[in-house]
Amino acid sequence: MTNHWVDLKNSDAVLIIGGNPAENHPISFKWITAAMEERGAKLIVVDPRFNRSASKADLYAPIRSGTDIVFLGGLVNYVIQNKLYNEEYVRSFTNALTSISADYKGPAELDGYFSGFKQSNAAYDPATWQYQTEKVSAKDGSGNEIQVSVPKQAASLDDPNSVFAHLAKHYARYTPDLVERVCGTPQATFLQVAQTFAATGSADKSGTILYAMGQTQHTVGTQNVRAMAILQLLLGNVGVPGGGVNALRGESNVQGSTDMALLFGDLPGYLGLPTSAQADLKTFLTKFDNTSYWSNGGRFVTTLLKAWWGDAATKENDYAFNYLPKSSGNYSWIPLFEAMYKGTTKGLFVMGMNPYVSGPNARLERKGFENLDWMVVMELFDTETSSFWRAPGVNPQSIKTEVFLLPAADGLEKSGSLTTSGRLIQWRNRVAAPPGQAQEDIWILDKLMKAIKAAYKDSSAARDRPILDLVWNYGDTIDVQAVAREINGYALADVKDASNKVLVPKGAVLPGFPTIATAANYDAIACGCWIYSGYFAPADDGSGVTMPAVKRRGQKDPGGMGTYPFWGWAWPANRRILYNRASARPDGQPWSEGKKLVWWDAGKKTWTGYDVPDYLATKAPDSKANPAGVGLAAQAGTDAFIMKADGKGWLFAPKGLNEGPLPEHYEPLESPTANLLSKLQFNPVVKIWDTDKGKAIGDNVGTADKFPIVCTTFRLTEHWQAGAMSRNLPWLAEAQPGMFVEISKELAAEKGIGNGDSVEITSARGKIRATALVTMRWKSYMIGGKKVHHIGMPWHYSWVGLATGDSANDLTPHVGDGNSSIPEYKAFLVDVNKVG
C-alpha cells in the first residue's frame, strides 16, 4: 500500500477493483464504513461477481475477469477527455510533459504492438520508448562547467511528443463502448463509476484504489497495477491522505517476507539479486540510478554484504560480492515447479506454506514432489504438502521422497515482528506456549545452519566460503532480538561522518538508513535490510518512554489524520504515506485544509506535518535541480518521486516493463473471445509452457469450443489461503465446511443444475467436484454481442483437515505474468455439468 489501513477513513471515493476486502480484510470495512458515514464517501466495487464488498457499495459494476486494463483505460480516457485530471499535479509531479523518442509507436498504430518487438526472442527492445534528451550546462562537484543530458520537456500537454499526448492517444481507443463490449459492463454503469471516481481529481478530494490478486494474478498483472497508478497520478491521488494505489496483501507478513526477499530475483530491501551478466560489484551497482535516492544503492548493498559475511567482506574482495548466488534466468514459481517436474530439483525446504494446494495446474506441480530426493517441511499441522505421498490415489511405495516434518511454533508462540499491508511493522509478543516439541522457525534455522556449517568445517574450497564465512552468531539459543538488531543495522566499528565525528559508536544500533547514506566509512555498518533501518532503534513512544521503535504503542495522532507516528514503525523512515511530498502543491502548501499532511514551513525552512516527509527535510520547493549533481541534488524542489531518476511519477514507463510503456489490453491465455481491441490476442512477451502437452497431466490449454465458461477463483473470510490454519479449526470449518462453485441462475437453468447439487467442473488441466451454489449474484455477460457465462469458486480446499474438498487449482493454467511471473489464477476456461 502507498497509504495504510486507517487512512481509508480520509477517502472521498473508494474504488475496489480486483479485490474483496469485506471478505479477505474484514477490518478494512471499519475504515471504509467510517469514510462513508463521516465524509459521505462513495464506495465503488468492480468485480466479476456481486460479492461481500459489493453488498455495501453505492455502485457495483460487473466486469469479465481479465479485462481490467480496458476498464481502467476507459477511466483514464474519461478523465482526459473530460479534463477532470488535476492539471497542476500532472504538470509538476508526473512525467506528462517529458518528450518521448520520435521513433516511438504504440498499439494504435501497430495493431496491438509497441515499437521494438523482436519476434525472434518474443521480447521488446525498449530503445524507442526512451525520453528525448537535451544537453544543458551544469557545474559538477569540482565546480567545472560540463554538459549533461537531461530529459527534454515539452512546452505544453498538447505537444505530440509529450507523454501526455501519447497517453491521450493510446487511451482514446478505450471508449465506454469498448468497455461494454470487452468487459461486459453496461455503459451506463461504467459512466456512473467514471463520473463518481473522476470527481476525486478535485484538489480538495481524494480517492483510493484498493486491489488484490484480482489485478495481479493475470498475464497482464503488472500492467493492471500500472493502469491504476496512471489513473491515480492523473487525478492527483498519489501521496495524499485518502488516496493511493493500495495492494491489499494476503498474509499477515507477506509484506515483510517480500521486503526480506524470499523471491528469486531479489535481496532484502529490493536491492536485486545479481545476474551472471553482473560479474563484479562495480558492474552490479551501475543498475542504480545516479539521479535519485537510489544513488545510495551501492552503500545499502555493501552494508548487507557486511551483515552476511562480516570480516570476510572487504573492500579488496568487493565485500564478498561473489559469495552471492547469481541468477541466469527466471527461477520463479512456475519454472521452479517445471524443474521439479523434470526431476532436476532434488531437495525442497517448505516453511509455513502448502504449495500442494496453492500452486497453479496443481496436478502437474504435485507430480514434481514425487521426483524429489528429500523434502523438509516446517509446519504447524500435517498438510497436503507434507503428506503428498499418502494422498488419495497415490501409492506410497512408489514414492522415494524422504520427508522431514518439523513441528513449528505458531505466531502467538514466538516473538518477532511482522509488517502490515500498510508497511507498518508491529512487534508480536509470545503469549502462548508451543505444543510438545514444536520450536520457533528461527530456532530450527539456527540449528540447521550450525549443523551445515559443521558439516563443511574441514573444507578449503572457495565455493564453500559463503557458508563457512557466513556471520551466524545469534547466541547458543537463538535470540530473536539479535536477529532484529542485524536487520536494523549496527556499527561494526565507530561510524563517522566526513569530519570524523562519530555518528554511531561501535556496537550500537543504527538510528536509520540516512546514516548509511551519509557515513564516510559506511562499510563499518552491518545492515540486513536497509529499509527496516530504524525499526529496532530506540525511539520515544510519544510519552517520553524509549523502546525499540517497532514495540511502541503510542496513541498520539497529530492532525487527526490517522498517521499515529508513535505506534510501531513503518518503513521507510517511519513514513505512513509514500510520496507524501505530493500532498502539498508544487509551492509546498497543502492542496486543501482537509487533506493537509506535510507542507513546507517557509519560516523554519523545513518540511513538516503529521507524517514523516518523503523528502529531504530542508529542501525548499523552489530548489533548482543541479543536472550535474549526484542523487537528490539532481532533482528540483518539485520532484516529488525521489526514487525515480527524473523525480516524476511515471504516466509513461520508459523502462522496467517487458510488454510496453503503457498498459494495453490483451486477452487471457484462455478466453471466450477474440481481442476486440487489436489483432494481438495475447500478451506477446509471456512464455507459454508446454510440458507434456496433450497428456492427462500436462501444460494443456483449453479453447472456448470445449470450455465455453469463464472461471475465476477467490477466497473466503472463514478460510485462509491453502487452509492449514483454518481448515483445521472446528469453528471455521463449521462456517465454511466444503468446496462449492458459484453459478448464476441463468446458467443453472440452462444446465439443469439445482442449488446444492453436486457438479463437475472441467478445464484442460483436470476436473473437480463441488457443490453448486446457485445465486443471483452472478449474471451472464454480453461480450462482443455474444452471451458468455462466468462462474467462480474458492481455492482453499483439499483433502487434509476438518473442512475438505476438491482443489480449484487442479483447473488453473500454468502461465504467468509478463513481468512478475505471478500465475494466472483468475481467468481461465471451464465447463460445468451436473454429476450423474
Add this chain to the structure above:
Amino acid sequence: MSSIAMLVDTSKCTACRGCQIACKQWWDLAATRTKQTGSYENPRDLSPETWSRVTFNEYEAGGKLQWLFLNLGCMHCTQAACVDVCPTGALQHNDTGFVSLDREQCNGCGYCVEACPFRIPRLDVVNTLTGEAKASKCTLCQDRVTNGLTPACVKTCPPGALQFGDRTAMLSVARKRVDTLKAQGVAQARTYGETELGGLGRLYVLTAPPTAYGLPEAPEYPALVNLWHNLAQPLGYAGAGLMTAGLAVNWLLTRRARLSNVEEK
C-alpha cells in the same frame, strides 16, 4: 421494556461472522458438523452450540440486488413468552430488561423453546444418561455486561454494525440511520423491534422487508401462552400443578405436531 439494547444495523454488516465466532469463543461453544449445501450460511440453524449466527439472503427489487446479512439471536422481547412460560424462573427479565438465563435453575422443560415466536431457545442435553437438559440461548453476554463489558459479538464487529447501549440512544441511532439510508435511495429502509412484542432488546436497521431476512413481519405473542399466563399464573405455581402441567403438555404436543409437519414438508 429493556433499558439497554443491542442494535444490528444490517446496512453496515459485511457478514464477516466475527459475531458468530465471538459468541462461540466467549462461551466455549463447540463447533457442529455442517455440510456445504449451496449457501454461505452455516450452521443453518441455532442450536445449543450456536446462540448467534448470521443469515445470508439474496433479495432483488426494482432491478437492484441486495445481499442481506442478518445477525440472529435472542430478541430480548419485552413481552417475552419464554419468561412467561418458564416454570422455574430460570428465564427472567433482569434489571436491565433483557432476558437472562440461569442454567442452574433451568429444569429442561422446553416450554421456552416452544413459546418463542422467533424460534430462538434450544434444549441442550447435558446428561445423555438421564436425559437431563438445559435451555440455551443468547443472554446478551449477561456476565460481560454486568461487569461493564460489551457483549462479545458487539465488541468484535469490525464495521460497527452491532452497537450496544442505552435503548433510547440505540433507537435514535437506528432512526437516524434509516433517514440517511432513505435519503440515499434505500426506499425500504426501516427499523425493526421498536414496538414488536412490546419492544425488542435487539433492534434492527433493515434495508428490505423483514420477510426478506426471514424475520416475521409482525411477530406474535403465542395465544396459548397468553391463556396459560392469564389462567395459571394467578393461581401460583404450587397450587396449580395439575392444571399447569395439563395445559402446558397439551400446548406442547400441539406445537410439536405442527413443527414436525413443517419439517416433513
Add this chain to the structure above:
Amino acid sequence: MDLSRRDFLKVGSAAVGTLLLPATLAGAASPSAFPLHKRVGETATICPYCSVGCGVIVATDSTGHILNVEGDPDNLHNRGTLDSKPLAIPQLANSPNRLQKVLYRAPNSDHWEEKDWDWAVSEISKRVKATRDATFKEQEGGVTVNRTESIAWLGGAANNNEDCYLATKFARALGIAYLEHQARI
C-alpha cells in the same frame, strides 16, 4: 522481555478502561449475579491471518494454554474488533492436530516415524551437503555464480520478519536460486 511485560500491564489496564460502559449503564444488574465466567485477557499480540495487523488480547492459563481472545482496543487498526478467523485462535493454539513431534517419512514408506530434533537436524544437514556438493555451479561463462539449482526453498509469508530474513540469508549462503514464497502466487 521486560519491556513487553510492562507493555502488557499497561495494555491490560487500558483495555479495561476502554471497554467500560458509561456509568449509567454499568452496574444496571449486580456483577455478583453474573460473574465473568472467564478472564478477558491482558497480553497483547497480533493476529496471524491477513495483512491488516489487528491487535489481539489473549488470556492464558499458567501452562500457556489460551483461554480467551478478543480484539485489542488500543491497536489502531482494529480498535478492539476482530473478524471470524482471529477469534478462532484458541483452536489454532490448542488443536489436537498440531504437530508436537518431529516426524519422518522414509523412502517408499507408508507411514510417519517419530524422531527427535538432533537426529533430524543432523540428517537434514547431510542431505543438504550431499545435494549441494553434487550439483553446485561455481562458475558459468567465466563468471563466479555460486549457485545451486537442485535445492529449492518455498515460504513463508506467515512467518515473522526475523524468520524470513534468516531464511533468505540461509538460502542465499547455500547458493539457492529457486527461492520463492506466497508473495509470488
